[in-house]
Structures are given as C-alpha cells and as structure tokens.
Amino acid sequence: MDSTESVVAELNVALGTDYQLVRRLTGGLQSGAFELTDGVVLKWTDRPEWAPRVRRAAELVRRARAVGYPTPQWLAVGTTEAGSPYQLQEFVPGTPVRDGALVDESLARHLIEICELQRDLVPEDIVNWSGYAHGVVFDGWDGVRERVLAYGGEPAELTARYDALCQPYRGDELPSGDLVHGDLNIGNLLVAGGQVTGIIDIESAGSGSRAYDLVSLATSAVRDGAPTGVDELFLEAALRAGGRETVAVCAATAYVTIAEFAATRSTDMEELVAAGGRRVLELLDA
Numbered sequence: 001m002d003s004t005e006s007v008v009a010e011l012n013v014a015l016g017t018d019y020q021l022v023r024r025l026t027g028g029l030q031s032g033a034f035e036l037t038d039g040v041v042l043k044w045t046d047r048p049e050w051a052p053r054v055r056r057a058a059e060l061v062r063r064a065r066a067v068g069y070p071t072p073q074w075l076a077v078g079t080t081e082a083g084s085p086y087q088l089q090e091f092v093p094g095t096p097v098r099d100g101a102l103v104d105e106s107l108a109r110h111l112i113e114i115c116e117l118q119r120d121l122v123p124e125d126i127v128n129w130s131g132y133a134h135g136v137v138f139d140g141w142d143g144v145r146e147r148v149l150a151y152g153g154e155p156a157e158l159t160a161r162y163d164a165l166c167q168p169y170r171g172d173e174l175p176s177g178d179l180v181h182g183d184l185n186i187g188n189l190l191v192a193g194g195q196v197t198g199i200i201d202i203e204s205a206g207s208g209s210r211a212y213d214l215v216s217l218a219t220s221a222v223r224d225g226a227p228t229g230v231d232e233l234f235l236e237a238a239l240r241a242g243g244r245e246t247v248a249v250c251a252a253t254a255y256v257t258i259a260e261f262a263a264t265r266s267t268d269m270e271e272l273v274a275a276g277g278r279r280v281l282e283l284l285d286a
Contacts, residue, residue: 045085071198094192125176137249174246181202
C-alpha cells in the first residue's frame with residue numbers, strides 16, 4: 001500500500017526529480033494535499049479508479065487556465081506501481097477560507113466573474129454534470145436521492161420539496177458545454193488581498209452548466225456563514241447562467257449529495273447543510 005513518502009520517492013524516480021516532503025496542507029474538503037520542496041504541491045489518492053478522472057482533469061485545468069481561471073497549474077500526472085494516481089501542482093500563495101464571513105459582496109462578485117470564465121470551455125460530453133443532475137433527480141442515478149429520502153426527518157422533507165420543485169422540468173434537457181468544477185464551495189478557495197488566488201480540489205471537473213457551481217456556492221454561503229445577501233448574489237448568477245429549470249435540478253442534486261456526505265462523514269454539518277438547502281428553496285419560492 002502506498003504512503004505519501006513512497007509516492008514522493010516513486011515520482012522522483014519517474015520524473016528525475018528530488019522533491020522532499022515538507023508538510024500536509026490544509027484547506028479544501030478532499031484529503032491528500034502535501035507541500036513539497038521547490039514550490040510544488042502533491043495530491044494523490046489510493047483509489048486506482050480515480051486515475052482516468054485525474055488525467056481528464058489535467059486537460060480541463062489547462063483549458064481553464066488558458067482563459068484566466070485561477071486554479072493552480074498542473075505540472076505532472078502519474079500513477080504509482082500500486083495504482084495510486086497523483087498529480088503535481090504549483091504552490092499558489094493564499095490563505096484557505098475557513099470563515100465564510102470573509103466572502104463579502106465584493107469577493108462574491110469576483111467569484112461570479114470567475115465562474116463566467118467557465119462558459120463554453122467543454123463542448124464535448126466529459127463527465128456531464130447536467131446529465132448527472134438530471135439522472136439523480138429523475139432516474140435514481142447513484143441512488144443518492146433515495147438514500148437521503150430513507151433518512152427521514154428534515155433531509156427527507158427537503159428532498160421531497162426539491163422533488164416537487166423539479167417535477168415540471170422532467171422533460172427538459174439541461175444546458176451543457178461549460179466547465180463545471182463539481183465541488184465548488186467556500187472551503188475550496190485560496191484568497192489574498194481580497195482576491196481569489198486559487199480554486200482547488202478540481203479533480204471532479206467535467207462539462208455541464210456553470211449554474212451547478214454557482215448553486216453550490218449559494219448553499220455554501222449559507223452553510224459557511226457568509227454575510228447576508230451573498231447567497232442571493234450567487235443564486236441570481238446561477239439563474240442568469242442556466243435558467244430556473246437548471247438551477248432547480250442542480251440545487252436538488254447538490255443538496256442530496258452534501259446531505260449524504262454530512263450524514264455519513266461529518267454529522268456536525270447536518271444542520272448547516274439543511275439550512276443551505278432550505279435557503280435555496282426560499283430564494284426559489286418553492
């Protein structure tokens with residue numbers, strides 16, 4: 001089984017480098033980010049099935065950076081002999097956002113401008129988040145909606161309200177063609193001088209509507225304690241980007257996904273997740 005030390009040793013042989021492990025990094029909801037010497041960050045996972053995802057994300061990162069999207073440059077992608085995928089990224093200065101209060105109206109508008117850079121970056125059908133969201137809500141994809149309904153209580157109640165909100169859009173084809181981060185939340189931001197210097201944890205990137213990321217930011221704003229009105233800015237931007245039907249279906253999918261994460265891996269988040277889900281329904285008058 002790989003360890004961080006063994007991954008560093010193996011990639012040094014593969015790349016002809018001499019990187020040394022400095023420290024584990026904080027920030028982001030995904031684990032496995034480590035600072036190495038020479039201004040490099042290593043991310044790796046012991047899940048071999050992620051290897052195609054990591055390789056695909058490398059190309060999408062290249063496209064995003066070409067239009068000014070502030071995600072760290074990827075320097076190398078590889079797989080260990082044991083099958084663990086890894087990538088090397090540049091180290092980007094900035095502080096991980098731990099307090100949503102830092103995301104004021106000015107920073108929120110900056111983030112919305114950044115999300116607009118995602119427009120039309122992925123015309124091909126690569127991990128289509130619009131298709132996934134539609135499938136989760138209407139066709140039981142992944143079973144996540146059904147599992148959250150089975151929890152009962154408020155998670156089931158909110159899921160049922162999202163079902164009712166989405167029902168008129170069953171036959172609608174959601175827009176695609178944008179880059180979608182897929183896990184864009186306040187915890188995945190690096191900030192310096194009131195500006196976003198880095199958007200991290202982009203391994204799940206694919207195609208779809210950028211409205212998905214804007215909806216995710218709206219719920220994150222509530223969950224993470226952003227100032228009043230910031231959630232509304234993000235949701236209004238999502239509606240402009242994708243329309244009500246896209247926002248409804250993406251919001252429903254984002255809710256059940258984070259609700260399951262909270263229930264199974266971070267129970268202290270459950271009430272905050274519910275608050276985010278309720279708030280989006282309120283903003284949509286549902």
